[in-house]
Amino acid sequence: MDNKRVHPFFMPLVAVADIDQILGQLVLRQAIPPFTPIVSDFLVSAISIAAFAIQAILIFILYRMIRKVRLGRMINRISLIFSATQLTIISLFTFTIVQFLLFSYYHTAVPALGEQLAYFWAIFLTGLLAARLLTWFRSSREITMLLYGLFAVFLTLYMVTRTFARTQLLLDLNPIMDSQSHPFNSIGGVPYFIQLVNAEAVLDILGFLSIWSASILLLLHYTRKLGKGVVISACALPVVPPTIAYVVLVLIYATNADEAADTFFKVGTITFLLQGLASGIIFGLPFLLIGSKLKGNTLVVRKYLLIAFAGMVLFHVTNLSALEFTLFPPYGFASVSSLPISAYVLFIGIYLSVAVVASDVNLRANIRKLLVEDPKILNQLADAEMQKQMHQHIKTLLIKAEAIQRVGLDKSSLESLSEEEIKDYISDVMEEIHGSRKNA
Numbered sequence: 001m002d003n004k005r006v007h008p009f010f011m012p013l014v015a016v017a018d019i020d021q022i023l024g025q026l027v028l029r030q031a032i033p034p035f036t037p038i039v040s041d042f043l044v045s046a047i048s049i050a051a052f053a054i055q056a057i058l059i060f061i062l063y064r065m066i067r068k069v070r071l072g073r074m075i076n077r078i079s080l081i082f083s084a085t086q087l088t089i090i091s092l093f094t095f096t097i098v099q100f101l102l103f104s105y106y107h108t109a110v111p112a113l114g115e116q117l118a119y120f121w122a123i124f125l126t127g128l129l130a131a132r133l134l135t136w137f138r139s140s141r142e143i144t145m146l147l148y149g150l151f152a153v154f155l156t157l158y159m160v161t162r163t164f165a166r167t168q169l170l171l172d173l174n175p176i177m178d179s180q181s182h183p184f185n186s187i188g189g190v191p192y193f194i195q196l197v198n199a200e201a202v203l204d205i206l207g208f209l210s211i212w213s214a215s216i217l218l219l220l221h222y223t224r225k226l227g228k229g230v231v232i233s234a235c236a237l238p239v240v241p242p243t244i245a246y247v248v249l250v251l252i253y254a255t256n257a258d259e260a261a262d263t264f265f266k267v268g269t270i271t272f273l274l275q276g277l278a279s280g281i282i283f284g285l286p287f288l289l290i291g292s293k294l295k296g297n298t299l300v301v302r303k304y305l306l307i308a309f310a311g312m313v314l315f316h317v318t319n320l321s322a323l324e325f326t327l328f329p330p331y332g333f334a335s336v337s338s339l340p341i342s343a344y345v346l347f348i349g350i351y352l353s354v355a356v357v358a359s360d361v362n363l364r365a366n367i368r369k370l371l372v373e374d375p376k377i378l379n380q381l382a383d384a385e386m387q388k389q390m391h392q393h394i395k396t397l398l399i400k401a402e403a404i405q406r407v408g409l410d411k412s413s414l415e416s417l418s419e420e421e422i423k424d425y426i427s428d429v430m431e432e433i434h435g436s437r438k439n440a
Contacts, residue, residue, distance in 0.1 A: 009061070010310035010345070013054045014277065017317050017335040020047050021273050024324045024331025037104075037179065044329045045097050051334035052090045055341055059083045065303075066348065078128075082344055085121055089114045089340065093333045100329045105178035108325060112170045114337070115323050119163040121340035122319070125347040126156040132351060144221075145354055147214035152350075154207035158200055159319070165196040166322060179328045211283055212238045218286045218357065225293040234285055241278040245271050273320070280316030284309035287353055304356055308349030314342035 023043065026032045035043065066079045092114035099106045133149030136142070174181055216235045223231050291305035319342075321335035 009054050009058050010314060013051060013058070013338055013341075014280075014314050014317050016047055016051045016054065017314070017321070017338045018273065018277055020051070020331060020334035021317075021321065022270055023047075024327065024335075025273065026270075027331065028324050028327055041101055041329055044331060044333065045101060048093060048097055048333035048337075051338060052094065055086060055090060055337060058341060058345075059086055062344070062348070078125075082121060082125075082340065085117060086337075086340055086344075089117050089337050092117075093337055097329075097333065105176055106329075108170075108173045108175060108177050111323055111325075111330065111333070112173065115166070116163070116170075118321075118336050118339045119159060119166065122343040123156055123159045123163065125340070125343040126152050126159060129347045129350060130156055133354065136354075144214055144217050144357070147210050147217060148350060148354060151207055151211040151214060154203050154210060155319075158203040158207060161196055161199045161203060165200070168196075173325060177325065177328060177330070181328070208238075208242075208279075215283055215286045218290065221357075222290055222293055226289055230289065234282075234289065237282045237285070238279065241275040241282065245275040276316045276320060277313070280313035283316070284312035287312070287349070290357060304349060304352035306349075307345060308353040311342060311344075311346030311349040314338065315346045318342045 027034065027040075034040075063079055063083050067076060092110050096106045096111045096114075099110075130149050130152035133145050133152060137145040137149055215238065219226065219231045219234055226234075287305040287308040291302045318335050318339045321332060321339050323332040323336055324330050
C-alpha cells in the first residue's frame with residue numbers, strides 16, 4: 001500500500017476537526033452570533049459526516065497496511081479491535097445526529113459513551129506506545145527513545161486527567177437535551193475540577209519539553225545531511241506557536257476590560273486552537289526532514305515517517321477535543337471521533353519511525369567504527385572485490401540491527417538496499433570522518 005493512498009486523507013481530517021473545534025468554541029462563548037436552528041443542525045451534521053467518511057476510509061486503509069507490515073499478532077489484534085471501536089464511536093455519534101435532526105432532542109448518554117470510548121482508546125494507545133519505547137530504551141540505551149517514551153507517558157497522564165475531569169462533568173449531565181435545556185448544574189460543584197485543570201497544564205508543559213528535546217536530539221543526528229541552518233531553525237520553531245498565543249492573550253488583557261471580553265473570546269480561542277495545529281506540524285517536521293535523507297526501501301522508510309508526521313499533527317489538533325453539551329445541537333463530533341484514530345496513527349507512526357531511524361543511526365555508527373578501526377579499508381575501497389565484501393558486511397549489519405529485530409519489521413525490505421544506496425552510506429560516513437578530522 002503506497003503513500004498516495006494513505007496520506008491524502010489525513011490533512012482533510014485535520015481541517016475538518018479544527019473547524020469543528022473553532023466553530024464550537026466561538027458559538028459556546030457567544031463570540032459570534034448564534035446560528036438559526038436549521039443552520040446549526042446543518043453545520044454540525046455536514047462537518048461530522050465529512051469527518052466520519054474520512055475516518056472510515058482511513059480505518060480500512062490503515063488496517064490493510066498494518067496486516068501487510070507484519071508487526072505481530074498483538075498489533076494485528078489491536079488494529080482489529082480499534083477498527084471495530086472506531087466504527088462504534090461513529091455509529092453512536094451518527095445516531096445522536098439523526099435523533100436531534102428528526103426530534104430536536106437527544107439522549108446525552110449516547111454521545112457521552114462515544115466520548116468516553118474515544119478517550120479510552122487514546123489513553124490505551126499512548127500508554128502502549130510509552131511502554132514499548134521505554135522497554136526499547138532499557139536494552140538499546142538510545143536517548144531519543146527515552147525522550148519520546150517520556151512524551152508518551154506525559155501524554156497518557158494528561159489524557160487520564162482530562163478523562164477524569166470530563167467524567168465528573170458527565171455524571172452531572174441531564175439525561176435528555178433540547179434547545180431549552182441546561183446541561184450542567186454547576187461546574188463549581190465538580191470535585192477537584194480546578195486541581196485537575198492545573199494538573200493538565202503541568203503535564204502539558206512536561207510533554208512539550210520532552211518532545212521538544214526528542215526532536216532536537218533526532219535532528220542533531222542528521223546535522224551534516226540537513227545542514228546546520230535547517231536543524232537550528234527546526235529546533236527553534238517549537239517555541240514560536242505558544243509564544244505567539246501567550247503574547248496575544250497578554251495584549252488582549254492589557255486593553256480595556258470591557259473591550260477585551262469579546263476580543264478575547266474570538267482571537268484568544270482561535271489562536272489557542274490554531275496553536276495546536278502549528279505545534280503538530282512543527283513537531284512532525286523532523287520526521288519529514290529525516291525521511292527525505294534516509295536511504296533504503298521507500299516503503300519501509302518514508303511511509304512510516306509520513307504517518308508519524310500525520311499522527312503528530314492530527315493528535316495535536318484533537319487532544320483538546322470535547323463534546324459541547326452546553327450547546328444545542330452539540331458541537332465536537334468531528335474532533336472527538338478523530339481522537340482515537342489520531343492516537344492510533346501517532347502510535348503506529350512513532351512505533352515504526354523510531355525503529356527505522358534508530359536502525360539508520362546504528363548502521364552509520366557501525367560503518368564509522370569499521371572504517372576508523374581499519375583505516376586501510378579507506379584506501380582499498382576502489383578495489384571491486386573489497387567493495388563487494390564491504391557492501392555485504394553493511395547489509396549484514398543492517399539486518400542484525402537490534403531496533404529492527406525488536407519491532408519485527410519485514411527483513412526482506414531491509415535487504416533491498418541497492419549497491420548505489422550502500423555506496424551513499426559509505427560516502428556519507430567517510431565525509432563525516434574527514435569533517436571530524438578537519439575540525440579536530
